[in-house]
Structure formats: structure tokens, C-alpha cells
Amino acid sequence: MKRFLAIALMLVSFGFFALPPAPAEARCIITGTYCIHEHRDYNGEACVWKGSVPNYLGQTSLNGFSCNDMASSWTNNGTGPIRCLVSFMHANYSVRMWEAYGDHMKSDWVGDEHNDKASSHQWVRC
Ligand SMILES: [Ca+2]
Numbered sequence: 001m002k003r004f005l006a007i008a009l010m011l012v013s014f015g016f017f018a019l020p021p022a023p024a025e026a027r028c029i030i031t032g033t034y035c036i037h038e039h040r041d042y043n044g045e046a047c048v049w050k051g052s053v054p055n056y057l058g059q060t061s062l063n064g065f066s067c068n069d070m071a072s073s074w075t076n077n078g079t080g081p082i083r084c085l086v087s088f089m090h091a092n093y094s095v096r097m098w099e100a101y102g103d104h105m106k107s108d109w110v111g112d113e114h115n116d117k118a119s120s121h122q123w124v125r126c
Contacts, residue, residue, distance in 0.1 A: 028075045033062070034085055034100070036071035036118060040109045044072070052122040055091035071118040073108045076100035084126040089117045101126055 028035035028046055038044025047067035053059055056068035076085050078100070089095035097114045098107065110118075 029077065030062075031077055032079055033077050034121060034123075035075040035077070036067050036087075036121075037073040037075070038067070038070050039072050042073050042075060042106075042108060045070075049121070052120075054093065054120050054122075056119050057091065068119055069116050072110055072115050074098075074100070074106065074110070076105045078105075078123060082123050082125050084124050086122050086124055087118050088120045088122070089114070091119050093120050093122050 028037075028042070028048060030048060032050060034049045035042075035046050036049075037046045045065050045067070046063065047056070047061035047065045047070075048063045049061050056066065058066070059068075060066055071087070074087070076083070078085060085100040086093070087097045087099070089097050097118060098110060100106075
């Protein structure tokens, strides 16, 4: 038993039983923000944005990441009458891809056609 405890303590100290990191979604709960996630299912790095962003390139989001041509899933936490959102393939709101509205305020996968392409988004009146 002592040997088992010693081994267990050693494994704990090496981080074998550490909890996995929280999914990126957990960071995307701030009211009034839009999050794009690097991978499917809200995983990987995330960019948290407030307001419309005409060009992700060279822009640092609220949490310090840049996410041009990186979005694979997204979460919209918008509120108020301008809580809906349109995502675009290119800068300056060019070529619509997906929309956040009504009950469709998050997506765990943008689809092959739209993966890693988002470059701007615009908040719109619902
Ligand atoms: Ca793009």
C-alpha cells in the first residue's frame, strides 16, 4: 500500500492526473462579445471581439490573439437589438459566410467550405 501511494504521489507530481485544460468555449462567455475558435467544437485558441471588425489581419482581439483565416467554430454572446452578426470571408465585410441570429448563436463547426477563411464580421440589427 505504501508503495502504491508513493507511486501515485510521484505520478501526481508529474502531472499525470492533472485535469485537461478547459475548452476555449469557457473563455467565451463575456456578454456582448463574439468569439471565433481555432478548431472545431470551440477548441484551440479563441479570439474574443467586441464590436464589428473590418479586418482581422493585424488586429489583436480582446484576449490577445489574432485570428485571420483561422475560424472553425464560433460563439455569439451579443445582446440588445444589435446582437445578430454576419461573418465574411474577406476584409471589409466582403463575401458573406455565416450569420448569427435567433436560436443560431453558436456553431461547433463552420463546414469545409468556410473553414479557416473568416476575415471580418459585422454586428447587425436583428
Ligand atoms: Ca479570409
